[in-house]
Amino acid sequence: MTVLYTAKKYAVPALERRCVEFLKTNLSSDNAFMLLTQARLFDEPQLAALCLKTIDKCTAEAIVAEGFTDIDASTLTLVLQRDTLRIKELHLFRAVCRWAEAECIRQGLGVGGRQQRSVLGQALNLIRYRAVLMFPLMSVEEFAQGPAQSGILTDAEVVQLFLYFSVSAASSAA
Incomplete structure (x- = not known):
């Protein structure tokens, strides 16, 4: 990445292309989030698109890689907006x-639910148990085991979603 930075800084297009090709060749689920952040920083849309494609295909592997927790909030938001994960x-x-x-x-900051909610900002609304309230993609059991107990959601939000699950379960049983 430092070579790409230097190539861009000193406007050496041939070296830029070689660096980007090298990164594309070595892209994997283990480094996709780190490379996505860098591709966005260095304005490399083709590399960013390839990173997103890799994240889409190997989401479960990519989110456990070390680089996932190091991404910036805007990259997190970009990824959570995708319906292809x-x-x-x-x-x-x-x-x-x-x-x-x-x-x-x-x-x-502390790492409590309130602080986590604060740093997540609008990204919280993109998690698909909330974003698609009409058709949540989590089962009631999954919601109860995770988000409901996380401390990130307000009590009112938890109640609202449990009510939704109850009503939809009752209407599908009828």
Whole structure:
């Protein structure tokens, strides 16, 4: 990455292209989030698109890689906006909680639910148990085991979602 930075700084296009090709060749689920952050920073849209494609295909592996908790909030938001992630929603929620804990530590905050909610900001609304309230992608059991107990959601939000699950279960049984 330092070579790419230097190539861009001193406007050496041939070296830039070689660096980007090298990064594309060595892209994997283990480094996709780190490379996505760098591709966005260095304005490399083709590399960023390839990173997103890798994250889509190997979401479960990519979110457990070390680089996931190091991404910035805008990259997290970009990824959470995607409908193409291949991962169970509960696992995605747990990964986002890990990211929020790391971000709280980076900002010198406590790691409680309120602080995590604060650092997540609008990204919280993109987690698909909430974003698609009409058709949540988590089962009631998954919601109860994860988000409901996380401390990130308000009591009113938890009640609202449990009511939704109850009503939809009753109407599907009828």
